[in-house]
Amino acid sequence: MRISRNPRRAVAAGAVLAVLLPLSACGDGDDGGGSTDASGKVEGEITFQTWNLKANFKSYFEGVVDGFEKKYPGTKVRWIDQPGEGYADKISADAAAGTLPDVVNVSPDLVAPLAKAGLALDLDKSASKYEKEYLPGAWKSHQIPGMDGTYAFPWYLNTGPLFYNKRLFKDAGLDENKPPTTYDELFDDALELADKSDGKVATLANVPTIEDFGRYGVPLMNKEGTGFTFNDAKGVELLTKYKKLYDAKALDGQALTATPESTGKKFLTEAVAMNPGSALDLEKFKKDAPRLYKNIGITPQISSTGKDNMYVMGVMVNTKTKQTPAAVAFAHYVTDSRRQMEFAKKVAIFPSTKGSLDDPYFTKQDGKDETRVRVAAAKSIKTAVNYTPVLFSEQMKVELRNSVAKALQGKQSPKEALDNAVKNCDRLLQQS
Template sequence: MRARRLTRTLTCFAVLSLTAAGCGLSGGSGGDGATAGGCKVDQGNVGSGKLSGDVKGDITFQTTNLKKDFGDYFNGVISAFEKAHPGTRVKWIDDPGDATFTQRLVADAQGCTLPDVVNINVNTAIALTKNGYLLDLDKKAPDAGRPFVPALWKSSMYADAAGAKVHSVLPWYSGGIVQTFNDDLMTKAGLDPAKPATTVLGLFDDAEKVAKASGGKYYAFLANPQLRIPADWQQMGIAVLSADGKKFTFADDPKTTQWVEAMTKLYQAGGMPRDSLSSTQDPANVYGQGKLVYGPTNPNFLRFIQQNNPTVYKKTGVARFMLDALGHTVGAPQYMGVASTSKNAVTALSFAQFLTNAENQLEWAKDPNVVIFPSTTASLNDPFFQSVKGSDPFAQARKIVASDRKTATADEIALTPGELNAISAQIQLAMQGKKSAEDALKEAQSKSNELIKQGS
């Protein structure tokens, strides 16, 4: 898996924790003085051997900005768990998920007060795993991956203190990715809505036809490269980062040059609005005005169009996203981690598995107020996702993404704002004809690697 690098804050956290703990993790099921990340822990939480004991007692469960909209669902799950396991009590807290989320969670971990069960993203999972703050599920719950989609489970591994890849989190929900397009505009451009592009560069070929046919009355999509990287590159099989995640390598692949040249050609041919090269305007709004052939790729966008531009919604087609050279899509699911510092790890693990089981994930996915996709095979096979009637775009998207999730992996790369800006600035120069694609990419890679070094 192409793991993300740690941000500066998380890297400093890693150094501090490892210094405090010596090697991040010590002790075992038969030893005394067991520690994890410098915290004293139950000896059964670390080392070899399955976690064992009774499911009882109190635990703390933390989500991220979910209580306001989904309180009934989570309270129901908690009640069902407590009823199934008399003597347990789950205290639910909900973090607002603002810009200081990671820092607060890091402080909790360093203070040995990490919630027993915690909802985290990829970057936080990397940091907590590196420092021994999450249970090693391969040792403590070897069958934990059984309910989950195999490709997703296999790719949800992060390095521990010794550098070995381990399963330390349970995959939870994720978004999806599809192609969306205006059927009428595609037809006007001489394209067949029933035969959308299957590769990234094939999409650019179609977009050139849009540029030639539209006369500036409508466009293929917006020009800002930030809207397309690094997702396009990953689908093309480009190694955006080195295997250890410590440096960028995208400029070393000729396919990246092809991509920049295709963007440049399309921009100069009028296939993108001139004023959108560095604009932060929302493509959903422009698509809703009937000015773009291709819409955003998030299925939730379809809900937005349905509510705000029903006329355009009726003209919207949906297709599977381009699998391209990769052969599958990538994503960044939300995870559930169990703290190795938990004083009631058996109950915490049991609750995490209960929350992420097929039945509970499916129940939440059916909530009309949320557009999410579960991580278990049984949930995705449910008729809710598979037995779609009619031609409603959103319903079709649900079925497409549910099928796609069965092969999707969890190694989506999320660039930091600084990296994204550094790379985009150089590509924008190339698109304006001020630099060659090769020179722009070399400079983008150099500047981005400088940012990695500054954060290490």
């Protein structure tokens, strides 16, 4: 997908695809040609579709295609790149028309309806020998609740550390070199910061999202994939603690309507003590907020599970392909350790292959802001998981956010709010 955009926004595409993909696209993956056997000779012509990558990475992908064709004489790869906007619509139309490319760039939420329609090859059956090459959390990210199998090779990953303001921590009497790492530590420090600043400094500027519930250790969905479970006792506990933060002004008063831009401005003006960020933000701080830049700390995401959240892209093989061995071989070739490392050095992403994150590129500091952020993120991504359920649509995210708002404002109890959120999300799940 388009590298520059916020990976959180990709989830919306899966919701669209689930609605648009007609029942006529469903099948067992065997009719209309195609085979799940990837053990034959790698030969023939295949199509490979990416998601808005050609503008910035044309030469890289042309090199990948050339390398594959040289490695496997008798193969021909036709590379197609689609615009970022309307990508889900395009996949849905191709799936319905039987013109879906052989190898397709997908995110987990996009692959879910295709897998349910029998159009995504189960790699656990056809390419299980490759699983050992990838980080466990990345391989599992393209598994679908209620279905056996893995439906795409993991490709590039993304995550981000937290920035925190050391000066604000120190002024509150906290150890500026020991920022919170778990939610319990976060809540304690946040209340202290709010108290010592008479409510002028909030620690956070965002309400809890589904990823926060996951990092807190809340079970998000049942194993069958038929219902959500984030309204259990632990989920209620998390929202209750956020309500306490909100009342104490330890959670910014405008958090209910916050955007990435507004929270970034709050952090820039030192009204908020912690906020996600990137190397580009560091450059902005250095120019526009030198005092903040001087006191910037970088720490992993808050997590009570010991594992951070990550976003992942994948490469899926169409079950209808006429050239299964070639399609599987190419999907693996694009996502193997060598190709992923080459790609990661061209753009701010992380490889999903085992061992790649031990490369000095991801472990050694060189004094540059970009490297500070890259090293911090790479350290956490080795064990990170994709907490967002692949079946959790954009509409469901809105339902959760609205319910959280009602709880924070005191219009509903945390328990009532989450019960309603789960009820509405389950309803949307049944409609998809």
